[in-house]
Amino acid sequence: MKRIAINENGIHMVFEVRRDKVRLVHFSALPLDENTLVRQGEKDLYFPSEIQVTGRNRPSNWHGAKIVETSPGYEMKYLDFRDSRNDTGRKLEWETVHEETGLHLTMHYQFYDGIPVVRSWTEVTNCGTEAQGLEALSSFCLMGLGKEGLIRPDRKLRLSVPHHSWKREMHWNRYSFSDLGLTLTAGSDPEAESTQVFSVSNTGNWSTKEYLPMAYLEDTEAGVSLYWQIEHNGSWHWEISDYEGQYYLELGGPDELHNHWWKQLMPGETFVSVPACIGVETAGMDRAMAALTEYRRRIRRPNRDNEQLSVIFNDYMNCLSGDPTTQKELEMIPKAREAGCEYFVVDCGWYADGAWWDGVGEWRPSEKRFPGGFKEVMDAIRDAGMIPGAWLELEVMGVNCPLAKQLSDSWFFMRHGRRVCDKGRYQLDFRNAEVRDYAERVIDRMVNEYGVGYIKMDYNIEPGTGTDQQADSTGQGLLEHNRAYLAWIDHIFEKYPELIIENCSSGGMRTDYAMLARHSLQSTSDQTDYRQYATLAANAPAAVTPEQAAVWSYPLTDGDEEETIFNMVNAMLLRIHQSGHLVNLSPARFALVKEGIACYKSIRQDIRRAVPFWPLGLSSYGDSWVSLGLKAGNKNYIAVWRSDSGNDTCLLPISHLRGKDASVKCLYPQNAACRCAWHKESGELAVELPVNISARLFEVSANE
Known part of the structure; x- marks a missing residue:
């Protein structure tokens, strides 16, 4: 067995090559505890990637709708490993091969200096002589969620999911695994697994019409968290379920089962999955979102x-x-x-x-x-x-645009020989x-x-x-249009x-x-x-x-x-x-x-470099008090809203300032009724807003 341990930007990754197969056995903010690894003889666990090809057999029972132990995903054999650096940070590449189909898979892990995140994507090339039908290709896979500590994972893991809807965007809910139907069924049988999957998908061109393509997973015993975002402007999918007594996470773009995507990969052709970002943290959601904020700035097009x-x-x-x-x-x-x-x-x-x-x-x-x-x-x-x-x-x-009547169908999304129409509009096809x-x-x-x-x-x-015009599937037509x-x-x-x-x-x-x-x-x-x-x-x-x-x-x-x-x-x-x-x-x-x-x-020059925090936690619609903070150096800008509350006073914890001397003032408006006070020992900002539906902006500056 060959082991490669990585410690980069606070991320601990451990890969193993055993029986010529690559396994990702650890991805966490904490070092690997050997006692947490599950060894089951000849069983292959900790798959680092999933790829399902049409006609390939999946050997185990009770897969249901899961994207796990795919074929030839579970059969891919180690070919090469590359560890390099670029302008962004460290870069890992694992290359595997499936000799029967000729498929070569390369898993990319890009680090970002100073940020505890990895950008991950998968590249597959058909080096064989026959076409292969792709049904699913992961961007990132991790098995062994919640393996740190002593408490059973299903009893301690908490998943925060951002629900998203027109006029009701960005509404986070926090769930136990029991809430999601993910209670382990193993009992005394370590190989038992359920057919229950908690999956979040988008199918279509509105990429966030039901959910944001991200989530936050917390281990309440070990004090570690995992968070992620999928970076695609069309169909995508992620899921959590159990396999061989362990929980896994799979992130990806469209697949056939969930998103009507299927791709015929011809000999010599390469397909690349959508990218995903995965991060780790030990200090809670505020820190995780701060890291994600810095990462988003790093990948963004420079602009004035x-x-x-x-x-x-x-x-x-x-x-x-x-x-x-x-x-x-x-x-x-x-x-x-x-x-x-x-x-x-x-x-x-x-x-x-x-x-x-x-x-x-x-x-x-x-x-x-x-x-x-x-x-x-x-x-x-x-x-x-x-x-x-x-x-x-x-x-x-x-x-009813006159131009639409003059144009050929090649300009538009087509399904079953007809133009796709929604709300009185045709969808233009940017592949054209x-x-x-x-x-x-x-x-x-x-x-x-x-x-x-x-x-x-x-x-x-x-x-x-999507569109089936000049496409292997409607999902592939949509993906090509998105790109x-x-x-x-x-x-x-x-x-x-x-x-x-x-x-x-x-x-x-x-x-x-x-x-x-x-x-x-x-x-x-x-x-x-x-x-x-x-x-x-x-x-x-x-x-x-x-x-x-x-x-x-x-x-x-x-x-x-x-x-x-x-x-x-x-x-x-x-x-x-x-x-x-x-x-x-x-x-x-x-x-x-x-x-x-x-x-x-x-x-505003502070806003562009600030990171967010939430004194009262992320808000839910109907909350009587709402707050958002931005931290920029020693300055903290805090917006406070009183919304239909019978209490005119609120205490706002600012944990990173606890025990510090600080000055506080109402920044906007300067001549309006409100009072505020800083409580050093408890690390709380007290505010009084006498009017029921009202808001203020405060500045809390830590004294050097």
Whole structure:
């Protein structure tokens, strides 16, 4: 037996090569305890990868819907190991081979210097003489979850899952394994296993319509945790189940069983799985999310927007709501500038005289809405000292768009000989070079003809499993489209490096780090109730870096000063997307908007390097108190929302400041009713908000 032990950035990995097979026997923040390993004679445990090929036998019983002990996955034999370094950090590569099929599998593990995470993906090449049908290919596999300590894993493991839905994004729930139906069935039989699987999947082009592609697993006895994210903008899948008396985790992109994906791998052809990030921690969820924040910054495209954190005004939410005209915009532009906004975005509706939903696709300004031309409004924005922006939805074409009737079916997703249609739109297929050229020409016109420096790129349909046109399966057609779209976006950013493109999909329906490794901004929600937005805003940094999380602030025309403050606090630790009818606000309420934006500008250089923490834990909708903290050096910015609470006082634990002298002040608004105090010994910030529905932003600075 050959063993290779890795200790890198606080990650302990142990590989073994036994009977010519590679096994990942340990991946943790703690060193390996030999007594925790399960040895079962000739049994092959601790599979580092899974690959299922059509027609291959899976030998054991009771697999059910599990992706475990796949074939030829369990038969792959060791071929080579490479240990190197690159600009990112250490890189491990394990190569295995299956002689009968000729499949060569390479497992990639990329470390990131100073961060306790690994990026993992799998590459398979058909070196044989016959085509092989791929049904599943993992990105990362780990067996032996919860093996540290003495308590049975099913009694101590806790899984936190981020549920995600339109207008109800980023809602985390914490489950015991009993809650999930994952209680071990072994009893006195160590080889017994269940058919129960807890799996989280997405099928379709809205990558986060039900869940974020991430989770957090805690061992409450050993005090260690595992966390992960899958980085793909389409279909993906992860699962936890038991095998031979142990729990395993499998992460991957689409597969045949769950996502209608099947790939015919021809001789000489290579296929690469979607990437996944896996991290370890001993200090709880706040630290895990801080590490994930740093990792997300490391993999993101360098761009000026995430350095500057410019303030954006968008005319949609609780404002023009898709009904822009020259007159309305010219009234709003100077007010947005006076408030301190730096970008001004004309949202949907600018391209149609009236109803437009099922007619989009030509992207020409309405002469009725803009009789002096769309450029008149864009120029007025620039003359006011702001950069203009506009809304687009380039991945779809309305069923009543004249252009759609002229184009061949090769432009669109097809299933069973028909164009895929959803909500009055066809899905464009970015595998088609003509589609990519068409979309690029629209961008060229927006930038060069109208002077646009910001595009809100929306996407409002779900085309389902994919397209079967020129594809081995609908899932493979979708995967190829997803990757073609990413390559197109990369090209656009290379062509226009200063252009900001906001990632929006009915708000947050594609909050994934395939998209966010490229886009500088993510729309977090279409939520129209500012009170509900508090929970969403507080939880957002678990899903996306603070400087990428665009949050609406939309003071209501008939609101009051506390409502205005609440709206501003929602956005002030993230990215301000200002909206609302600013021209209709009273002078006092407009002054609060202006003060909030000025305050934001004074701290935004800290936000871009800060990491999140949650004094009250991640929020649930309906919580009476909500809080989000950002730690930037010795400064801690803490947003606090009181939401329908009968108690006007709240204690906020800040564990990393316990026992330290600190100064505290209400940062925004400066002249509003509230009190605060720092309790050094307990490490708690006490705040008093006398008004029931209210919010404040505090600064707690540790004294050096």
